[in-house]
Amino acid sequence: MPTFREVLKINEQYAIDNLKEDSGVKILMLHFSKMNSSNLLLSMDEEIPEDVYKEFLYGVDRYVAKNIPVQHIIGYEEFYGHKFIVNGNVLIPRFETEELVANVLMYYDEVFDSKEVNVVDVGTGSGCLAVTLDIEEKNMTLTATDISNEALDVAKLNNEKLKGNVSFILGDMLEPLEGMKFDILVSNPPYIPNHEYVENLVIDNEPSVALFGGEDGLDYYKKIIKNAESILNEKYIIAFEHAFNKAKQLKKIIKKHIHNVEIIQIKDMQGKDRMTFVIKK
Numbered sequence: 001m002p003t004f005r006e007v008l009k010i011n012e013q014y015a016i017d018n019l020k021e022d023s024g025v026k027i028l029m030l031h032f033s034k035m036n037s038s039n040l041l042l043s044m045d046e047e048i049p050e051d052v053y054k055e056f057l058y059g060v061d062r063y064v065a066k067n068i069p070v071q072h073i074i075g076y077e078e079f080y081g082h083k084f085i086v087n088g089n090v091l092i093p094r095f096e097t098e099e100l101v102a103n104v105l106m107y108y109d110e111v112f113d114s115k116e117v118n119v120v121d122v123g124t125g126s127g128c129l130a131v132t133l134d135i136e137e138k139n140m141t142l143t144a145t146d147i148s149n150e151a152l153d154v155a156k157l158n159n160e161k162l163k164g165n166v167s168f169i170l171g172d173m174l175e176p177l178e179g180m181k182f183d184i185l186v187s188n189p190p191y192i193p194n195h196e197y198v199e200n201l202v203i204d205n206e207p208s209v210a211l212f213g214g215e216d217g218l219d220y221y222k223k224i225i226k227n228a229e230s231i232l233n234e235k236y237i238i239a240f241e242h243a244f245n246k247a248k249q250l251k252k253i254i255k256k257h258i259h260n261v262e263i264i265q266i267k268d269m270q271g272k273d274r275m276t277f278v279i280k281k
Contacts, residue, residue: 001053004029005044011060020063024070028059031074067200079128082135084158089150089207090126096268097188100241100275101132103266104186107237107277114139117183120231121145121166122173122224127155129186131164140184142166145176148207173223177231185228188241189220217243221250225257228278236280244272254278 008029012022030040032055033048048056062068071092076083079093080101086092108117116139121130124144134142144166146152152168159166169176173189221240228238242250247265254263254276261280268274 001047001050003045004033004040004048007048007053007056008044011057014060015064018064024063025060027070028063028073029056032056032059077126080132080136082132082162084126084128084131085154085161086126087154089148090154091207093126093128096270096274097128097241099268100186100188100239101129101136103275103277104133104184104237104239105137107239107264107279108137108140108184111235111237111279111281112183116141118143118181119184119186120177120180120182122185122187123147123189123220124155124168125151125188127158127164127166127168129188130155130166131159131162133186134159134164134166135162143169143177143180143182145169145171145173147172151207173220174227174231180231181233182231183233183235184237184239185224185232186239187220187224189224190217216246216249218246218249218253222253225253229258232280234280236278238278240276241274242276244268244274247273247276250276 008025012025015022015025030037033040033052035043059073062073063070069092071077071086072088075085077086077093080098084093119133119140119142121133121142121144124130124146127144130142130144133140142165144155145168146155147170149170152170155166156168158164159168221242232238240250251263251265254261258278261278264277264279265273266275266277
């Protein structure tokens with residue numbers, strides 16, 4: 001049998017030649033070999049076991065030739081140190097969204113001084129935001145909404161698997177929250193403009209309802225911002241993730257509907273305008 005090194009080299013090049021990320025091949029190798037990065041590094045010159053080899057090649061074929069995301073093949077995505085189940089009914093959590101979680105936790109400490117708060121995640125998808133916040137901060141009580149029953153099924157699985165305590169509600173944006181009050185509203189709604197190009201790996205495997213946000217990609221932000229204060233307490237935080245080129249437009253929408261607040265816009269680790277916070281103290 002060939003060595004791990006030889007198998008990785010051939011298949012990483014195969015991915016690159018077919019316009020796929022070679023990092024996906026390494027993720028598949030780690031998954032099927034049941035090793036972490038350190039152990040794989042130490043085993044690079046050892047022969048790969050035949051059963052691992054066969055499973056790995058099948059996984060690579062599905063990824064490269066059949067255009068299936070690595071996360072769907074292995075069944076999960078790592079997010080903020082937790083493994084979240086993902087499938088074709090939810091968006092695959094992105095690295096940038098981890099930064100939203102970190103900043104929500106930071107502003108929570110600043111504004112609420114570690115007091116108990118009610119938090120709502122609007123359009124929860126896999127539940128990565130709601131469940132992670134629930135796990136990471138014991139003084140947060142989480143509620144999460146989504147218009148997709150199938151997405152909520154995945155979110156509930158993640159909540160159970162990761163021992164979260166999130167309450168889930170089926171419904172469109174803020175509609176199912178009428179009569180409820182929260183201290184923090186977080187949302188990473190669909191924000192791709194309807195006619196913008198999306199790579200095949202995404203459009204073929206992730207739900208359109210979770211990707212597209214109208215002609216300018218801001219439809220869901222407008223819906224949330226227009227009615228946000230109806231479900232928020234007097235002191236609050238609103239936290240959005242958004243497209244890197246929509247920060248100025250989003251700020252204008254906020255200023256039109258919400259007054260006497262602090263608007264903070266933050267760049268992600270790649271220097272792109274990715275997060276907006278609305279704070280009322």
